[in-house]
Amino acid sequence: MTTVSDARVVRTREALRQAMTELAAESPLEAITVRAIAARAGIGYATFFRHYTDKDALLAEVADILIRQFMVQVRPLLMQRDRRGAARTIVNFVVGHLPIYKALIAGGSGETVRAEMLRQTLVTMAATRQRQPEGPLDDFIFFHIVSTILNQLAWWLRHEGAIDAEAMAEIIERTVLTPVSDLRQAPPKGL
Amino acid sequence: MTTVSDARVVRTREALRQAMTELAAESPLEAITVRAIAARAGIGYATFFRHYTDKDALLAEVADILIRQFMVQVRPLLMQRDRRGAARTIVNFVVGHLPIYKALIAGGSGETVRAEMLRQTLVTMAATRQRQPEGPLDDFIFFHIVSTILNQLAWWLRHEGAIDAEAMAEIIERTVLTPVSDLRQAPPKGL
DNA sequence: CACTTACGATACACAGTGGATCATAATGGA
């Protein structure tokens, strides 16, 4: 929308992303007004619109940053042999960035953010796929893995301490990665 | 809110539920206005508020009806031995009520409706549980089963014809019911 | 240091909400 090299622009956008993250942790997205975001960020109301068309655009940018970090870590692991190790990596990565993930995945706007993460992840994966999908099952499996792991992590972050990280990794391995791997090995007949 | 025996009330509410179902199939919930619902139902704007406090209350009622039907079918099956049969029953039940489920689970407001279905299901299950949960794992498992099946059905309904009903039942069995059953049999150590 | 550009403040039109009123019409009991 505007120049990106100007230090003021960088500062303002960073303040807006930070404010959105905080507010998204506290309230469902529909309860967050642009005025509240601007106020929290310490910028003028009209200024908001010089940087983002609406609050969804801001949320999308915030989610996008999260997705990139997440995907870089997670993506190579999904096809990997060592499924327990893959699950551990995912869990540990989230633990290592607890505040932001807790805010956005498990916070008041978590539903919206997870939906956005799922959408973006599927788009990105479809665009950068090594091999073409071999059928509807491949599409389904991508959807299932990503949405299930996001949901499980959301539950886990909302019930912090209920299950320790190692057990959570085992659960992800046994309820998602392994069953999906088996499904790939021996698909239902007709697929 | 008002008398329920009056034929006009019954008619009006039925018209509102129907209108909400139709609109929810077409647009995301936030794009649906009370005026649009009233118009579609063929009733006056102010009349809407004599029956529901806001559009979320109406959606909750519509979703609630869906949930009751769904749960009556699904609930006894989740603990059942014959997991393939259980999965088949779920899939066939949805196929038997295709229009309404397609509209509400996979439609434009599907995200909101699924979240509401998940919420209500967990509340109902917690209230009417035979035995107390034996730990956090039980809570997690309920959450995982319900949310995963709802998501898988949503994908399936959105990609109608991509996978036939029998294959879908096999997928639900192999990616959800069986892994969860195994997890119950041999929980991660410490749970 | 001068030029450029982002910023804050404010005002505005617009859309949706939910509450209120009042005449009309449908309803169900006597």
Place this chain on the structure above:
DNA sequence: TCCATTATGATCCACTGTGTATCGTAAGTG
């Protein structure tokens, strides 16, 4: 069948949030 009851439709209104425009000021850039 008639009548008291009450749901309904139409309309009005105050309130909140959105997104655009304007303008003087302050900050960053080269």
